[in-house]
Amino acid sequence: MTIISTRPIAGQKAGTSGLRRKTRDWMAPHFLENYVQSTINAIGGAKGKRFVVGGDGRFYNAEATQIILRMLAANGASEVIVGRDGLLSTPAASHLIRLNNTDGGFILSASHNPGGIDADFGLKFNMANGGPATETVSDEIYAQTTTLAEYHIAQTPDVDLSIVATSDLAGMDLKIVDPVSDYAELMKTLFDFNAIQTLFKSGFRMRFDAMHAITGPYAKTILQDMLGAPSDTVMNGTPLVDFGQGHPDPNPIWAHELMSVMTGPDAPDFGAASDGDGDRNMIVGRGAYVTPSDSLAVLAAHAHLAPAYAGGLVGVARSMPTSAAVDRVAAAKGIPAFETPTGWKFFGNLLDAGKVTLCGEESAGTGSDHVREKDGLWAVLLWLNILAETKLSVADLMAEHWATYGRNYYSRHDFEDVPVDVANTLMDDLRRSLPTLTGQSFAGLVVGDADDFSYDDPVDGSRSVSQGIRISFQGGARVVFRLSGTGTQGATLRMYVEALETDPDALHRDPQHALADVIKAAHEITDLQRRLGRDTPDVIT
């Protein structure tokens, strides 16, 4: 056991989901060690505590896992449960924390960000409930990073993590577990596996794009081995440290390989994809892409068809920029709908307090009270369970949904790598203009309301301010602006546009056309073209 002197490293402040930086930053002397020790200090030390450790397998996952294990041992942790080869999907890690009643876990991931020595790496701490560290704990971790003077590490050789076994690491119990089995068992308790097996037996065809990320082994085990889907169901199913040079973000842009299968000749019935660490999902039917906001609403409307939710939902929650489609389902069911800031950490208290069963974000995240993270494969399985019960195609299910609840046309436009000062000035100016926006007209739309979103947590009373600027227009359309908190280069401006349509003859339009006026108004309000020097977004989802 050694104590190493160190000095604070500037800027180790977590964003929307843990700390994400360039991989080479993490590999620099003391960077990872400082952040791990700061986390341990922030939670009152590791002595006698038990943790889960695992990551999405990206470049540096293996090396960082070894360092974290040695540091936990040196800080007196009594036990660590680690995924074989240091691998765990984020939802599986959340489940293991809960299943084993541990004190928390370290998840090595930069989620949907690319991986590689010149790409991104990340680390986040999840608490004993299995969910991401709250704002309060994240603030304490950051405070610790600013005064850190030393860290503890055991001087031991690397542990062989390739075999499921139990051993001892410098006095700490080390349990290497199969990353998939406990998670797969949990899924079996939630869904009607027989009904889904019957669906596949009837000739239902599916493609699951694991995008060379962590869900490959999970999807193969659950979809192919347990549910009997054909062996070519999972594509890109071998995890690679650089995700095959791809961008493991399940949306129509980055999952274009799947999209072309689903829109091509002889397309399968159902397509799905997941991200780097397995917490996101994309759902697509034959020629029918489902936006994440709509997916959340459809799942809320039909979740009772799956055994775990047969008793109904107690409530739902969505992040503020997510479309209000799910609110309409909640209203029809007479259950509460909560609106939280962006980031899964805000759902934790609501789930723990039993106020919500389902929650989701427009960024391809959906989940329930079964873990405290969003869960990509879970969403896919719930969709399969619903399709098995309703016997409808994805396109028909969507058409039925919109006919019942109306359609919240929705799109997110991302402007990436914007100079940080340009992005900050745009947001500051917009914030300053808020009091005068009401009543003004842009592209023919009149502003009804405009504010900077703050959230009062109904469970612990904490307040989070400046969580995105929302501008509502008369007639129900709205636009939201916020800056990404997960990027590692420049700033990413996110513009979220939405408009509700209830006219039965206007439910099947191209969202970009249906939203054209709102997009125009949003550009006018921010003077976007002049400030950014462009008006075409890098990514439209």
Ligand code: G1P
């Ligand atoms: C993005 C998403 C957000 C999600 C987060 C972590 O954060 O927008 O919904 O919770 O990734 O997966 P952002 O980059 O917008 O801060």
Ligand code: ZN
């Ligand atoms: Zn993710």
